[in-house]
Amino acid sequence: MSEPAALAELAGLIEETSGNVIPPDHYKFLGETAKRRAASLRLAGVAAYVGALARGELPGEWSRLLPHVTVKESYLFRHPQHFAALATTILPRLATARVARRSLAVWSAGCARGEEPATLAIALAECRELVGWDWRILATDVDEEALAAAGAATFGERAVADVPADLRARHLLRHGESYELAPALARRIEYRALNLVREPLALSPALFDLVFLRNVLIYFRPEVQRRVAAAVAGALAPDGYLFLGPAETLWQVASGLDAVDLGDCFCYRHAGAAAAAAPHRRPDAQRRPERPVAAATALRPTVHAPRTVVLEARGTQERLALAARHAAADRFDDAVELVDQALLADPSDAGVHALEGFLHDISGRSQMAVASYRAALFLDAGLFQVRLLLADALRRLGHEQRAALEYREVLAALGAGRAHEVEALAPLALPDRREALRRCREAVREGGSQDLAARPL
Ligand SMILES: C[S@@+](CC[C@H](N)C(=O)[O-])C[C@H]1O[C@@H](n2cnc3c(N)ncnc32)[C@H](O)[C@@H]1O
Missing domain, CATH: 3.40.50.150 (Vaccinia Virus protein VP39)
Incomplete structure (x- = not known):
């Protein structure tokens, strides 16, 4: 067995045993780990190591291998x-x-x-x-x-x-x-x-x-x-x-x-x-939202059947750009598929979470859209368009006060020069800076005349 084939098999074994997906761009690191493990067990090399592991001939080896291939990042009071x-x-x-x-x-x-x-x-x-x-x-x-x-x-x-x-x-x-x-x-x-x-x-x-x-x-x-x-x-x-x-x-x-x-x-x-x-909601909070961006195309209900995600050899940015083009052309199922793939390959990309939120939003799942927009903003707080979409979604859900905070934060970020866009989402024609300023100012003005009482959980 060639070394690349052995590494692909090892990645498959790790996934089968622990659920953790090892993306192909981590194979180099996986190869180094496998070489070290093979050497310490006096095996001929990576292929011999993977073969023995697959045949169950290395008792206790999973306990020694898993610490190297699972992510341990953590600290007290994280999040x-x-x-x-x-x-x-x-x-x-x-x-x-x-x-x-x-x-x-x-x-x-x-x-x-x-x-x-x-x-x-x-x-x-x-x-x-x-x-x-x-x-x-x-x-x-x-x-x-x-x-x-x-x-x-x-x-x-x-x-x-x-x-x-x-x-x-x-x-x-x-x-x-x-x-x-x-x-x-x-x-x-x-x-x-x-x-x-x-x-x-x-x-x-x-x-x-x-x-x-x-x-x-x-x-x-x-x-x-x-x-x-x-x-x-x-x-x-x-x-x-x-x-x-x-x-x-x-x-x-x-x-x-x-x-x-x-x-x-x-x-x-x-x-x-x-x-x-659930927090108190206005009677109209469950209605299908307006599409969050000005777009000529009409909304179509989306059907999300369980899908088998096939990881293609594309980078996250390429998947994201393609998914955005699909979404802009109302090919929502294709966009969802690519977003799933991109999240799997790189769960820390803010743009992918933003697009996931957008796809929830246009399908009427405002609550889930809020979760995805928050994930995107957690990863990159300067995405003013995403914050604007978050504010709109919160407003639709009846959270006027939280929405007002987000509109104000968009204004502050734009004013302080710490706002930026996700280039890959350009096909969605999200509001540009000027439009975002106008919309946020208007929302803040309107908000001033409303009852903004906090609504606890
Ligand atoms: C990134 S850490 C998260 C630690 C902590 N929960 C936090 O959020 O800070 C992921 C943890 O999940 C563990 N893990 C991975 N696969 C697992 C599995 N199949 N069963 C149980 N734990 C697993 C890893 O060993 C690792 O300690």
């Missing part, structure tokens, strides 16, 4: 908007819902080296309503080396850089250049190896009140995301809360889970629970 939402909204709500049993079960799925469960422990310890409660965190990962590191509950300077000083002082013990999570909190975290793509998930407890599954699904193919999301949803209490990473959405992924807008971020809940907690 602080999630922890702000926990503190202000989610934990007080759970405290009310669980007052009879005074216990909470929390799951950090894909916990890396323990940064996320440590942050959850701090957030739970800080919640006044939970003082004296029996809350527990299950922290799982497929990477056993990462779990061993997590068990030490000790972090370097970089990992704790975003922990607010008062919380650092209360919950982290400094030992030279490292920081240990206070033992009283660390004791409440249980670490366990768990591969999310191997079902059934065999969890204990069987149901969790709060699940963090952040920045894990983005590395999986849509069909695997769908399976994992369904399995995780099965472990979420009927009135529980699920958080994903800001660049992840469950659109086309999980049926039965709905996005709940928390202002700066989203979480997901079982459909019934989400409806019960």
